[in-house]
Amino acid sequence: MRAESPGPQHEWLDADAGPVVRPYTLTGGRVRPPVDGFDLLAFVLTTPAAEPAGAPGLQPEHRRLVELARRPKAVADLAADLDLAVGVVRVLLGDLLAHGFVAVHRPPATAYLPDDNILKAVVSGLRAL
Amino acid sequence: MDSVRYDREPAASRVPLALKILIAGGFGAGKTTLVSALSEVRPLQTEEVLTGAGLGTDDVSGVEQKSTTTVAMDFGRITINDDLQVYLFGTPGQDRFWFLWDELAFGALGAVVLADTRRLADCFPSIDYFEQRGVPFVVGVNCFEGSRRFGLEAVRDALDLDPDVPLVLCDARDRQSGKLVLISLVEHVARQRGEPVPVG
Numbered sequence: 001m002r003a004e005s006p007g008p009q010h011e012w013l014d015a016d017a018g019p020v021v022r023p024y025t026l027t028g029g030r031v032r033p034p035v036d037g038f039d040l041l042a043f044v045l046t047t048p049a050a051e052p053a054g055a056p057g058l059q060p061e062h063r064r065l066v067e068l069a070r071r072p073k074a075v076a077d078l079a080a081d082l083d084l085a086v087g088v089v090r091v092l093l094g095d096l097l098a099h100g101f102v103a104v105h106r107p108p109a110t111a112y113l114p115d116d117n118i119l120k121a122v123v124s125g126l127r128a129l
Numbered sequence: 130m131d132s133v134r135y136d137r138e139p140a141a142s143r144v145p146l147a148l149k150i151l152i153a154g155g156f157g158a159g160k161t162t163l164v165s166a167l168s169e170v171r172p173l174q175t176e177e178v179l180t181g182a183g184l185g186t187d188d189v190s191g192v193e194q195k196s197t198t199t200v201a202m203d204f205g206r207i208t209i210n211d212d213l214q215v216y217l218f219g220t221p222g223q224d225r226f227w228f229l230w231d232e233l234a235f236g237a238l239g240a241v242v243l244a245d246t247r248r249l250a251d252c253f254p255s256i257d258y259f260e261q262r263g264v265p266f267v268v269g270v271n272c273f274e275g276s277r278r279f280g281l282e283a284v285r286d287a288l289d290l291d292p293d294v295p296l297v298l299c300d301a302r303d304r305q306s307g308k309l310v311l312i313s314l315v316e317h318v319a320r321q322r323g324e325p326v327p328v329g
Contacts, residue, residue: 125209
């Protein structure tokens with residue numbers, strides 16, 4: 001990734017903001033996936049029939065995602081594993097979803113609270129760390 | 130979640146339940162230290178298109194003209210068991226990255242606000258945010274070497290905390306201490322269960 005001149009002065013741009021980059025080169029400039037639902041903690045699972053090797057238009061990063069998601073992986077984990085920005089990974093996952101290569105399991109809705117048994121399991125799990 | 134828990138499904142393909150906990154606080158309050166004391170920490174890059182105006186969900190025209198800024202967040206994961214994982218997200222410290230908080234707060238179990246008694250006011254925005262959104266939180270007073278030791282009640286008064294919000298002393302470098310902060314949060318969430326869940 002190459003640092004770019006910020007162009008017109010923007011109030012957010014300084015050393016703290018990090019380099020101004022073009023991470024969306026990988027996605028051909030697309031910044032939004034065609035579908036929503038790739039929450040940071042949505043889990044992605046490669047479908048059994050996925051054969052990305054023969055699919056046109058897929059990049060090495062697509063194929064790495066397919067490999068990583070042979071076991072369920074959270075979107076945030078995939079982004080960290082690939083060292084790619086979350087938004088880029090979302091677009092790539094949208095491509096894979098369109099091909100039917102992955103399934104997405106969305107996390108529970110906003111007002112969801114896990115039941116007491118789950119909270120107790122978390123507390124005892126934390127104590128055991 | 131029942132749909133992903135068929136008996137015949139091999140354990141390797143079961144989708145775990147993932148709980149999200151945010152680690153917030155002012156710049157330098159110890160967020161990174163706490164996340165790394167509790168879990169393997171990895172940077173997670175997120176980014177925002179700076180010229181967002183007119184960029185609808187499906188509108189990708191002219192993207193090549195736009196710049197993005199990359200923000201790295203601290204990201205950790207604690208595996209409780211095969212079916213249950215706790216994800217920690219260190220919130221971006223600078224105020225101008227508030228737009229990232231809404232996504233982070235979405236569906237979060239709760240938050241830890243780290244307070245540094247040398248700069249107590251730095252954690253006010255985090256406390257305001259979680260109060261307004263109805264996100265359960267606890268305040269961890271990070272005891273830095275050389276920081277003045279205040280009484281917990283003095284800190285509670287200074288932060289104008291509701292009486293039911295737990296306030297605990299901690300050392301963000303220490304795993305045991307960090308665990309106790311997270312446990313106090315989960316117990317706080319459990320206590321709130323009987324109360325109406327804020328919409329929103």
